[in-house]
């Protein structure tokens with residue numbers, strides 16, 4: 001099982017969708033699954049039930065996903081790996097890939113975004129601080145891909161090359 005992590009706007013969901021098209025792997029996006037299960041949007045969930053409820057949903061979902069086939073790819077919500085218990089479960093069960101993206105590019109991508117409550121709450125230097133605070137958690141990963149300024153296709157190729165190097169059984173997916 002592969003967990004794709006990184007800050008809000010780094011491109012985790014985008015990479016997952018591109019991989020779904022390109023290779024024969026099952027991809028689950030934790031934010032999307034939580035929205036489906038809760039029958040609402042993440043913004044409304046934060047607003048109506050609060051962040052602790054959302055974090056509990058994340059941990060519960062992670063535990064449900066763990067028994068899946070080992071070739072499953074999970075694109076996580078940006079804060080999921082910051083819970084030490086989640087991170088430990090992810091390390092025990094699979095491989096963690098951190099999508100690094102420069103904070104300036106993240107700012108550009110999130111500028112007009114209305115769907116991420118923590119990006120709306122933490123703007124400007126507050127977002128920088130959240131990013132800095134979380135970096136050590138993201139860096140506790142098996143692989144890092146620097147996505148800054150790269151096209152989705154280039155990131156897909158880099159991801160697949162890393163997976164191929166480290167798990168030859170993925171060769172037939174390339």
Ligand SMILES: Nc1ncnc2c1ncn2[C@@H]1O[C@H](COP(=O)(O)OP(=O)(O)OP(=O)(O)O)[C@@H](O)[C@H]1O
Pocket residue numbers: 006007008009010011012013014015031076077078079109116147150151152155
């Ligand atoms: N390589 C890329 N080049 C240009 N734009 C990108 C790239 N990857 C993602 N984007 C754009 O950046 C925005 C955020 O991408 P995405 O939703 O995949 O981020 P995310 O990491 O899943 O964020 P979150 O943690 O909030 O779920 C989207 O508008 C997407 O189209």
Ligand SMILES: O=C(O)C1=C[C@@H](O)[C@@H](O)[C@H](O)C1
Pocket residue numbers: 007008031042076077078079080115116117118
């Ligand atoms: O970084 C975060 O804490 C978040 C990222 C998004 O993927 C969502 O999971 C939610 O908006 C919170």
Ligand SMILES: [Mg+2]
Pocket residue numbers: 012013014029031075076077
């Ligand atoms: Mg996402």
